Amino acid sequence: MKTKIKFIASGILLVTIMAVLGCTTQNNGSGALSSNVAERAYVAPGEHDEFYAFVSGGFSGQLSVYGLPSGRLFRVIPVFSVDAEKAYGFNEETKPMLETTFGFIPWDDSHHPDISQTNGEIDGRWVFINANNTPRIARISLETFETEEIIEIPNSAGNHSSSFVTENTEYVVAGTRFSVPVPQQDISIDEYKSNFKGAISFIGIDQESGRMNLDFQILMPGFNYDLAHPGRGKSHGWMFFSTYNTEEANTLLEVNASQNDKDFIAAINWKKAEEYIQQGRFREMETAYAHNVYDESTHMATSTIKRTVKVLDPAELPGLVYFLPTPKSPHGCDVDPTGEYIIGSGKLSAALTAHSFTKMLDAIENERFDGEAYGVPILNYDDVVAGVVEQAGLGPLHTEFDTEGNGYTTFFISSEVVKWKVGTWEVVDRKPTYYSVGHLMIPGGNSRKPFGKYLLAMNKITKDRYLPTGPELTQSAQLYDISGEKMELILDFPTVGEPHYAAGAPADLIAPRSKKFYELDDNNHPYSIKNESEARVERDGNVVHIYMSTIRSHFAPDNIEGIKVGDRVYFHVTNLEQDFDVPHGISMIGANTSELLIMPGQTETFVWEPKKVGVWPFYCTDFCSALHQEMQGYVRVSPRNSDIELSWSLDGE
Amino acid sequence: MITGAFFLLALFVLPMWNITLEAPQYPDSIGMDIWINKITDHNPNDIKNINLMNHYVGMKPIPEHMREFEIFPWVIGVMSFIGVAIGFIGKKNLYLAWFIVMIILGAAGMYDFYLWEYDYGHNLDPTAAIKIPGQGYQPPLIGRKEILNFTAISRPMSGAYFLFAGILMSLFAYFISKGEELKYEKEEAI
Numbered sequence: 001m002k003t004k005i006k007f008i009a010s011g012i013l014l015v016t017i018m019a020v021l022g023c024t025t026q027n028n029g030s031g032a033l034s035s036n037v038a039e040r041a042y043v044a045p046g047e048h049d050e051f052y053a054f055v056s057g058g059f060s061g062q063l064s065v066y067g068l069p070s071g072r073l074f075r076v077i078p079v080f081s082v083d084a085e086k087a088y089g090f091n092e093e094t095k096p097m098l099e100t101t102f103g104f105i106p107w108d109d110s111h112h113p114d115i116s117q118t119n120g121e122i123d124g125r126w127v128f129i130n131a132n133n134t135p136r137i138a139r140i141s142l143e144t145f146e147t148e149e150i151i152e153i154p155n156s157a158g159n160h161s162s163s164f165v166t167e168n169t170e171y172v173v174a175g176t177r178f179s180v181p182v183p184q185q186d187i188s189i190d191e192y193k194s195n196f197k198g199a200i201s202f203i204g205i206d207q208e209s210g211r212m213n214l215d216f217q218i219l220m221p222g223f224n225y226d227l228a229h230p231g232r233g234k235s236h237g238w239m240f241f242s243t244y245n246t247e248e249a250n251t252l253l254e255v256n257a258s259q260n261d262k263d264f265i266a267a268i269n270w271k272k273a274e275e276y277i278q279q280g281r282f283r284e285m286e287t288a289y290a291h292n293v294y295d296e297s298t299h300m301a302t303s304t305i306k307r308t309v310k311v312l313d314p315a316e317l318p319g320l321v322y323f324l325p326t327p328k329s330p331h332g333c334d335v336d337p338t339g340e341y342i343i344g345s346g347k348l349s350a351a352l353t354a355h356s357f358t359k360m361l362d363a364i365e366n367e368r369f370d371g372e373a374y375g376v377p378i379l380n381y382d383d384v385v386a387g388v389v390e391q392a393g394l395g396p397l398h399t400e401f402d403t404e405g406n407g408y409t410t411f412f413i414s415s416e417v418v419k420w421k422v423g424t425w426e427v428v429d430r431k432p433t434y435y436s437v438g439h440l441m442i443p444g445g446n447s448r449k450p451f452g453k454y455l456l457a458m459n460k461i462t463k464d465r466y467l468p469t470g471p472e473l474t475q476s477a478q479l480y481d482i483s484g485e486k487m488e489l490i491l492d493f494p495t496v497g498e499p500h501y502a503a504g505a506p507a508d509l510i511a512p513r514s515k516k517f518y519e520l521d522d523n524n525h526p527y528s529i530k531n532e533s534e535a536r537v538e539r540d541g542n543v544v545h546i547y548m549s550t551i552r553s554h555f556a557p558d559n560i561e562g563i564k565v566g567d568r569v570y571f572h573v574t575n576l577e578q579d580f581d582v583p584h585g586i587s588m589i590g591a592n593t594s595e596l597l598i599m600p601g602q603t604e605t606f607v608w609e610p611k612k613v614g615v616w617p618f619y620c621t622d623f624c625s626a627l628h629q630e631m632q633g634y635v636r637v638s639p640r641n642s643d644i645e646l647s648w649s650l651d652g653e
Numbered sequence: 654m655i656t657g658a659f660f661l662l663a664l665f666v667l668p669m670w671n672i673t674l675e676a677p678q679y680p681d682s683i684g685m686d687i688w689i690n691k692i693t694d695h696n697p698n699d700i701k702n703i704n705l706m707n708h709y710v711g712m713k714p715i716p717e718h719m720r721e722f723e724i725f726p727w728v729i730g731v732m733s734f735i736g737v738a739i740g741f742i743g744k745k746n747l748y749l750a751w752f753i754v755m756i757i758l759g760a761a762g763m764y765d766f767y768l769w770e771y772d773y774g775h776n777l778d779p780t781a782a783i784k785i786p787g788q789g790y791q792p793p794l795i796g797r798k799e800i801l802n803f804t805a806i807s808r809p810m811s812g813a814y815f816l817f818a819g820i821l822m823s824l825f826a827y828f829i830s831k832g833e834e835l836k837y838e839k840e841e842a843i
Contacts, residue, residue: 551705552705577705578697578698578701578702579698579701579702579705625709626709626782626783627709627782630782
């Protein structure tokens with residue numbers, strides 16, 4: 001009996017020692033290996049995530065929707081690239097969304113999503129994102145998770161310092177990366193200096209509809225404008241842009257644009273700009289840009305070309321723009337939640353520069369300038385700098401904030417995330433990323449009200465991090481728990497395309513308003529039908545319109561005859577379902593376009609130009625029901641000179 | 654008695670019965686509310702979705718018109734009117750008679766409801782896509798029942814509670830007035 005007790009006692013002792021050892025290993029080991037780390041990123045089957053993350057797709061041109069902390073992918077919202085799965089850019093309704101003054105463009109490079117705000121807090125109405133290559137800004141509804149509007153940005157090239165939202169979503173700004181001749185003209189590239197301009201666009205947002213209007217542009221000196229951030233609270237009314245290539249090089253920029261010890265953060269007083277617009281001190285400039293709007297009631301997009309833009313010249317308009325010298329080609333340009341500090345991340349430097357908004361205003365008031373560039377006053381570095389985070393890492397890129405007064409900055413070259421204290425500029429913690437992190441995102445971390453808790457780091461390369469898939473490897477994001485003093489890596493997950501930036505919001509801000517289906521009664525598509533009895537086929541010369549409906553589990557009509565080779569056949573298909581998650585799809589053998597994927601209550605159209613005589617089938621492409629496989633039909637195609645009458649039926653009727 | 658008779662009129666503004674179907678694929682469940690003169694969606698589009706689902710096994714669509722929808726309002730209206738009238742007349746035996754008639758009518762109504770449910774659940778389209786020998790789809794008269802992948806729940810709604818209360822009040826009225834009469838008789842005896 002005694003031995004038994006001893007046994008048990010020594011057993012307990014052993015367990016205790018092991019537990020202590022275990023704890024020690026846990027503290028010393030990498031965060032991802034400790035046992036309860038997995039639990040923190042785990043969302044049980046059937047449970048919902050706490051946050052939405054809208055992650056840009058970079059060269060995929062799209063915007064992906066993930067849940068945090070699980071990293072589960074819910075949806076890829078097609079924005080700037082065609083998406084055959086969803087018929088985006090393939091059906092007649094959405095083709096106009098991708099129209100530009102260069103014609104239809106099936107692809108772009110999407111970079112910086114930003115969620116609409118009210119009083120500097122994320123409000124979950126819309127998310128905006130920029131197309132970098134052919135400059136455009138898109139607005140995506142967070143009720144339907146569909147792209148509702150795309151506006152082209154004239155006088156811009158490489159639309160990179162975009163699409164950032166002001167405190168009350170008054171504007172979405174879009175700044176040019178490349179400076180270009182404005183207006184475009186046939187001149188030698190060597191004439192870059194003083195002939196090239198950098199356009200910064202202010203796109204006004206209608207607070208009811210979200211509709212975008214290019215209110216005005218500021219024609220800045222010919223630098224490269226990299227990123228931007230709106231003022232918050234006390235600095236509301238200002239917009240800050242990082243610049244590089246203040247050398248104004250036009251060749252071998254990797255060397256020639258990296259010579260100046262300091263470039264600038266441009267501080268733009270947009271309230272002042274509004275005053276100048278009011279006073280009529282703008283130039284109305286001839287230009288051309290496309291404005292594409294998707295109407296939810298007609299389920300169709302329209303594209304119109306607009307012809308003029310109001311232009312402001314900062315050289316002639318005092319008080320509009322100031323330059324804040326900032327070390328070494330700053331990339332990120334981020335404002336803390338109080339609005340006092342503007343953080344410049346000199347991407348070729350080891351330090352992080354924090355400018356003080358108060359000191360900036362003071363310097364402006366006392367006109368303590370250190371020269372000017374193209375008529376824009378340059379402030380003294382020492383007059384505006386509030387502090388420097390010294391030796392924080394190598395190659396700082398981008399900063400966001402938590403609820404406790406900490407900043408978190410990514411360092412591309414040293415491949416890490418660094419946590420530092422706003423005000424004391426001390427480094428608190430650092431954690432490696434795998435590898436070469438670009439931007440990071442803390443839900444609400446770019447607003448007045450960060451939600452904290454998680455930090456999402458978006459990496460540029462993954463190397464050996466995942467199972468290899470040939471030369472092209474997955475892109476990835478990494479999730480850190482930032483609720484404690486030290487950051488902990490809790491999850492790696494692959495992303496669609498290259499994630500340049502993300503926007504996060506609490507799920508309860510967005511999920512309750514997510515639309516379940518479209519009301520059939522509100523469908524104003526000109527070719528919609530509201531019930532099967534309206535299903536029909538009409539011919540107008542060689543153009544044929546099929547008014548078709550879908551409901552579980554059949555098409556109406558499903559037998560059509562009298563179509564001829566050389567006809568142009570429009571399938572206008574209305575999904576009569578009125579329950580959520582019951583889409584139907586359709587495609588036709590040999591159709592030179594994508595399938596349609598039609599949500600309940602919606603109408604979509606695809607074009608088919610039959611080339612061969614015969615009887616050709618179509619079927620439902622979305623597994624809609626138990627009898628999905630029976631959901632199909634035939635079209636009889638006759639020779640061009642045939643006199644077979646148009647006829648259609650469902651079950652012989 | 655008069656209040657009880659008036660309670661019947663609640664059936665014109667409140668639904669009487671509800672049948673709800675629950676299944677994992679319908680996280681919000683789908684249901685229909687039965688009134689004395691119509692059947693309506695419990696949530697928008699519910700009947701459309703019930704019909705869509707049921708057509709696979711050959712069940713008929715939920716009817717928009719039924720003979721009962723024309724008869725029931727008259728029955729309830731007339732009985733309510735009679736109830737009020739006998740309330741004014743104040744004869745206790747008439748209260749009891751009204752109570753008994755209402756119980757008979759109620760039972761007849763439930764029987765009619767059962768017959769419809771039986772027909773709805775058993776009279777299936779012979780061309781139905783899914784046929785399961787011996788399987789009926791009749792919803793329960795009251796309570797829960799598993800039907801294939803669905804749980805069907807049938808239960809009275811606010812209108813029916815007013816009806817029950819109205820009927821019980823007539824019985825209550827009968828007992829109260831009887832009590833007074835007995836007392837009176839006893840006094841006389843003394």
